[in-house]
Amino acid sequence: MNRIKEFLKDELTGWKKWEVIWMVLAVAVIVSLSLYWGDNARGIIAGVTGVVCVILTGKGKMSCYIFGLVNTILYAWIAFEVKYYGEVMLNGLYYVPMQFVGWFMWKKHMNKETKEVEKTKLTVKWEVILLLISAACIYGYGLVLKSLGGNLPFFDSISTCLSIVAMILSVRRLMEQWIIWIVVDLVTVYMWVIDYINGGTDIATLLMWIVYLLNAVFMFIKWFKESRRINNEI
DSSP: OHHHHHHHHHHTTTOOHHHHHHHHHHHHHHHHHHHHTTOOHHHHHHHHHHHHHHHHHHHTOTTHHHHHHHHHHHHHHHHHHTTOHHHHHIIIIIIHHHHHHHHHHHHTTBOTTTOSBOOBBOOHHHHHHHHHHHHHHHHHHHHHHHHTTOSSHHHHHHHHHHHHHHHHHHHTTBTTHHHHHHHHHHHHHHHHHHHHHTTOOOHHHHHHHHHHHHHHHHHHHHHHHHHHHHTOBO
16 A cells, blocks of 8 residues: 555656646547547547556656556557557557556666656667668558558558557657657548548547647657756667
């Protein structure tokens, strides 16, 4: 019980006013607009847990993995129904186990003063290597998804492949994850806009990804400043 109380205290420590306002505003927008447009409870819960997860990730709080576990399971279910098979496999087979990996990796690198995870950054060499590997994976996986008859296979592939890379960088506490998340979020917003235009009703999912995009921009700025200050390149 004491460990739980200490954990909750750490998670609530160090929040700036704008971060709290952003969290409340993001959740309020997801819930209110989703209810207005008649989305179901599953979509709303997936949207809210997803938004809370990415904001907590940007803040460097370990509880992001708790909310992330709920979100990835529900999102895989939603994506399956609209035949975004890349998203299904990404979330069900990769994101779910990575929540546990991330938890234990971050636990070893928490700043005792700020109660946030320590931020780091890549060297230029590794940035180039990641770019080349990502391009090859996107093309190859896009062909696989196309053969499966999935919708928007190459957009789905971009979202899936870059998400895998970004999650690895997130677990490693690397600033560059947010650059990749911005690209992923732009592509995925486009995918869910197309689904909505074609008659889809998962408005909470679309709103979730729009908030993800805004959050990625905010957190890139935050992590860039903090990683430069730490000056801990790998």
